[in-house]
Amino acid sequence: xxxRASRVVTLLGVAVLFPVVLSAQAPPRAIAFxxxxxxxxxxxxxxxxxxxxxxxxxxxxxxTAEAGPYNLAAEVKGKGAVLSDDPxxxxxxxxxxxxxxxxxxxxxxxxxRQPLDNDVTYFIRVAASKDGMEAxxxxxxxxxxxxFINWAKTNNxxxxxALSLIILVSISLARRKEMFIRRIAGLEAIDEALGRAxxxxxxxxxxHGLREMDKISTIAAxxxxxxxxxxxxxxDTLLKVxxxxxxxxxxxxxTVKEAYLEVGRPDAYNEDHIFVAGTDQFSxxxxxxxxxxxxxxxxxxxxxxxxxxxxLLAETGxxxxxxxxxxxxxxxxxxxxxxxxxxxxxGEELYAASAYLSREPxxxxxxxxQDIGKxxxxxxxxxxxLLATAxxxxxxxxxxxx
Amino acid sequence: xxxxRTMPTLLAFLFGAVAVIIYYVPHTVAQEIERELSLWLRILxxxxxxxxxxxxxxxxxxxxxxxxxxxxxxGVAIASFLVMSFFVVYNDGAGxxxxxxxxxxxxxxxxxxxxxxxxTMFSMLxxxxxxxxxxxxxxxxxxxxxxxxxxxxLMVGRVPVGRAISxxxxxxxxxLMEVPNLAAKRGIMLGVSLGAIATxxxxxxxxxxxxxxxxxx
Amino acid sequence: MDLLNIDRxxxxxxxxxxxxxxxxxxxSFPIKPTEPVIRVFDEFERVAGEKDPVVLVSFSYxxxxxxxxxxxxxxxxxxxxxxxxxxxxxxxxxxxxGLAEQALxxxxxxxxxxxxxxxxxLGYKPGLWAPIINMGQDFHNAWPRDARSTLISDxxxxxxxxxxxxxxxxxxxxxxxxxxxxWIPFGVEKYKFPxxxxxxxxxxxxxxxxxxxxxxxxxxxxxxxxxxxEHLIEIPGSATAGMRAQSVTHLIIVAFILxxxxxxxxxxxxxxx
Numbered sequence: 001x002x003x004r005a006s007r008v009v010t011l012l013g014v015a016v017l018f019p020v021v022l023s024a025q026a027p028p029r030a031i032a033f034x035x036x037x038x039x040x041x042x043x044x045x046x047x048x049x050x051x052x053x054x055x056x057x058x059x060x061x062x063x064t065a066e067a068g069p070y071n072l073a074a075e076v077k078g079k080g081a082v083l084s085d086d087p088x089x090x091x092x093x094x095x096x097x098x099x100x101x102x103x104x105x106x107x108x109x110x111x112x113r114q115p116l117d118n119d120v121t122y123f124i125r126v127a128a129s130k131d132g133m134e135a136x137x138x139x140x141x142x143x144x145x146x147x148f149i150n151w152a153k154t155n156n157x158x159x160x161x162a163l164s165l166i167i168l169v170s171i172s173l174a175r176r177k178e179m180f181i182r183r184i185a186g187l188e189a190i191d192e193a194l195g196r197a198x199x200x201x202x203x204x205x206x207x208h209g210l211r212e213m214d215k216i217s218t219i220a221a222x223x224x225x226x227x228x229x230x231x232x233x234x235x236d237t238l239l240k241v242x243x244x245x246x247x248x249x250x251x252x253x254x255t256v257k258e259a260y261l262e263v264g265r266p267d268a269y270n271e272d273h274i275f276v277a278g279t280d281q282f283s284x285x286x287x288x289x290x291x292x293x294x295x296x297x298x299x300x301x302x303x304x305x306x307x308x309x310x311x312l313l314a315e316t317g318x319x320x321x322x323x324x325x326x327x328x329x330x331x332x333x334x335x336x337x338x339x340x341x342x343x344x345x346x347g348e349e350l351y352a353a354s355a356y357l358s359r360e361p362x363x364x365x366x367x368x369x370q371d372i373g374k375x376x377x378x379x380x381x382x383x384x385x386l387l388a389t390a391x392x393x394x395x396x397x398x399x400x401x402x
Numbered sequence: 403x404x405x406x407r408t409m410p411t412l413l414a415f416l417f418g419a420v421a422v423i424i425y426y427v428p429h430t431v432a433q434e435i436e437r438e439l440s441l442w443l444r445i446l447x448x449x450x451x452x453x454x455x456x457x458x459x460x461x462x463x464x465x466x467x468x469x470x471x472x473x474x475x476x477g478v479a480i481a482s483f484l485v486m487s488f489f490v491v492y493n494d495g496a497g498x499x500x501x502x503x504x505x506x507x508x509x510x511x512x513x514x515x516x517x518x519x520x521x522t523m524f525s526m527l528x529x530x531x532x533x534x535x536x537x538x539x540x541x542x543x544x545x546x547x548x549x550x551x552x553x554x555x556l557m558v559g560r561v562p563v564g565r566a567i568s569x570x571x572x573x574x575x576x577x578l579m580e581v582p583n584l585a586a587k588r589g590i591m592l593g594v595s596l597g598a599i600a601t602x603x604x605x606x607x608x609x610x611x612x613x614x615x616x617x618x619x
Numbered sequence: 620m621d622l623l624n625i626d627r628x629x630x631x632x633x634x635x636x637x638x639x640x641x642x643x644x645x646x647s648f649p650i651k652p653t654e655p656v657i658r659v660f661d662e663f664e665r666v667a668g669e670k671d672p673v674v675l676v677s678f679s680y681x682x683x684x685x686x687x688x689x690x691x692x693x694x695x696x697x698x699x700x701x702x703x704x705x706x707x708x709x710x711x712x713x714x715x716x717g718l719a720e721q722a723l724x725x726x727x728x729x730x731x732x733x734x735x736x737x738x739x740x741l742g743y744k745p746g747l748w749a750p751i752i753n754m755g756q757d758f759h760n761a762w763p764r765d766a767r768s769t770l771i772s773d774x775x776x777x778x779x780x781x782x783x784x785x786x787x788x789x790x791x792x793x794x795x796x797x798x799x800x801x802w803i804p805f806g807v808e809k810y811k812f813p814x815x816x817x818x819x820x821x822x823x824x825x826x827x828x829x830x831x832x833x834x835x836x837x838x839x840x841x842x843x844x845x846x847x848x849e850h851l852i853e854i855p856g857s858a859t860a861g862m863r864a865q866s867v868t869h870l871i872i873v874a875f876i877l878x879x880x881x882x883x884x885x886x887x888x889x890x891x892x
Contacts, residue, residue, distance in 0.1 A: 308527060437757070533631070565651055
């Protein structure tokens with residue numbers, strides 16, 4: 001009788017539990033390791049990809065001891081990310097496509113969130129959860145560490161170093177041999193503008209945009225200012241420089257003073273002619289426009305990075321009849337200068353300008369190095385696009401930023 | 403010479419090299435250095451405001467003392483600065499060490515004078531672009547004609563009236579922005595970035611010293 | 620009158636009339652949102668579905684661009700507050716705080732939001748991109764106090780923010796360099812957080828490469844972008860009203876351009892003849 005009862009109970013139990021057993025997920029086989037290429041405090045937990053309609057969630061539990069207690073660290077709903085979603089750290093391939101991952105950097109306890117410490121062993125367990133049933137996998141362990149090198153940026157380092165070497169070698173070569181640079185129309189017009197100002201007995205107004213001294217457009221503008229100052233010193237033409245930034249003003253004063261000294265006209269240098277016109281964009285624009293209308297300089301030279309005030313300055317300047325030469329790498333302001341100025345240097349022509357005017361080897365060599373870099377980029381873009389279209393994206397992957 | 407040329411060049415090399423190395427080193431030590439450098443940078447920028455303030459006040463004061471043309475406007479500039487400073491310090495009665503009040507004289511002047519005047523200056527662009535566009539958008543050559551057609555499509559397509567006229571305008575405007583504009587901008591960005599790399603290298607290695615003012619090596 | 624050289628002042632009068640009259644009348648054109656603006660809307664909708672959503676809004680514009688940017692700021696704040704998204708606001712430009720406080724106070728009052736619980740304003744920090752690097756490492760270290768001098772750990776909405784990755788979205792309202800030269804290279808590329816932005820119309824063409832590479836998840840460009848967003852959130856505001864003036868003025872400018880070209884070709888024919 002008892003035997004029969006136990007059989008009945010067993011059969012009943014199987015009948016009840018059978019659907020439950022069918023619907024429970026297999027416990028995931030998790031692997032944990034230190035997250036690569038980071039400052040530490042993070043462990044990467046991986047488990048095999050779950051196919052289906054994304055109804056399985058995964059819960060990652062962390063403990064400081066193997067016996068527990070295990071605290072919830074991450075909950076990945078549905079399918080989650082796979083390793084190939086982070087190719088910089090984990091690469092690409094079929095295995096990466098077939099492995100889910102999550103970065104664990106803290107876990108929740110009764111005292112709140114606890115970050116992971118470096119060089120401490122943590123015990124991790126991943127559970128698959130579906131329809132209210134949870135299947136817990138085996139315990140694994142890992143330690144977070146701070147990494148010294150970010151290997152994901154290897155391509156960046158190699159390309160950056162190669163370009164840097166090309167530029168430095170070009171500068172070195174330029175010191176030993178003549179380098180060709182094509183004619184830039186806007187720069188030759190500077191001589192014409194300065195001559196016109198000298199003949200009319202009027203001033204030359206130099207405006208170097210709104211950026212700070214550490215920006216390359218401002219450095220290029222100050223280099224051009226140096227060349228312009230040499231010529232105005234030689235021709236005994238009044239030069240006024242309207243600055244926006246006090247540091248740029250100081251550097252401009254030094255540059256102009258040095259230029260006047262080199263030409264042997266230190267007496268002609270007047271510090272008050274290089275000034276800050278305003279430290280607010282439109283106050284600056286209003287001040288410079290006022291100067292243009294009142295003092296009527298014969299030439300306006302606007303070099304640097306400009307914002308919305310570019311059209312205000314250039315249109316006002318064109319109304320006064322001055323000859324205007326502008327140069328900017330501000331992509332969105334180029335149309336305004338092109339339509340209102342006599343000559344416009346576009347983008348890198350501004351950087352080339354200082355090399356063109358001074359003919360200094362370091363500038364010419366630098367330009368040459370940049371041109372080689374550009375040739376490499378053009379080739380990479382062309383071949384990379386063609387190969388990627390043909391299903392061979394290795395150039396695309398080689399140049400990907402991580 | 404050492405303080406004005408050599409030391410700044412050495413510092414530029416040191417900090418430039420450190421900044422490049424930090425980019426490739428994720429370790430906490432590198433993160434700490436980066437944090438310190440960025441904090442110093444914030445402090446330097448804050449002090450630069452004092453330099454700018456001195457410069458602008460000095461400029462206007464010189465104009466007033468020499469009675470240069472338009473010196474009365476310099477008087478207005480200095481008076482405006484003093485009045486705004488007073489209300490900042492007064493801070494609606496709370497004094498300069500309390501958090502800045504959201505009402506009071508300073509806020510009033512900011513909203514009804516500074517914002518109004520600044521917006522007005524910016525709005526002048528509408529008039530200037532109209533006169534510049536009329537004067538210069540002429541189909542003198544094939545390039546100018548392409549520029550003209552693109553400008554008209556964008557001007558009409560970027561406002562709701564464009565869609566009211568025809569769906570062609572907004573769709574063509576979107577294509578112009580997403581294809582030729584994007585391509586041109588990306589090309590310029592690549593070139594400008596190379597220029598930035600070259601200039602940065604020249605500064606780090608002391609080849610470029612124009613930022614120190616004056617001549618070369 | 621020489622149609623080739625119309626006096627500027629006549630053009631200025633037409634532009635003035637083209638802006639002023641439509642603002643006084645009541646008419647509208649249908650607004651259809653463009654894809655970059657829809658992406659911004661979708662990002663906020665995604666954030667609304669997160670647990671305890673919080674967004675960092677950076678006010679990187681000043682008084683000169685207030686007419687263009689403030690409607691944008693109001694629209695995204697209305698969207699955020701209507702979806703119970705908490706907002707922490709900062710300024711990276713010196714003359715932005717006044718405008719940020721006005722927008723937060725006005726929209727916060729509209730939705731009955733409480734300072735400190737639902738939103739907070741942390742004020743301005745100098746240093747251009749340096750505060751972004753600091754925020755990416757340690758948010759409380761970058762902003763130790765809010766604009767009311769309360770310790771950040773005592774501001775409930777910001778107390779648990781450790782770094783930029785704790786935000787569900789970072790949104791920048793920019794009239795200058797902040798998107799392309801600060802937030803993307805020193806923020807998004809270093810710390811990999813979701814980032815979206817609004818900018819002036821003249822800057823919008825600059826940002827399309829970032830939209831394509833998904834470094835920028837959507838963008839509102841100019842007053843037209845703000846009007847499209849108002850349409851999406853179904854709360855018309857000053858941007859929608861501004862579209863009347865902008866539409867008419869654009870047509871006036873196009874008319875002058877066509878007139879100038881007609882006169883140019885007519886004069887060329889005369890010379891050839």
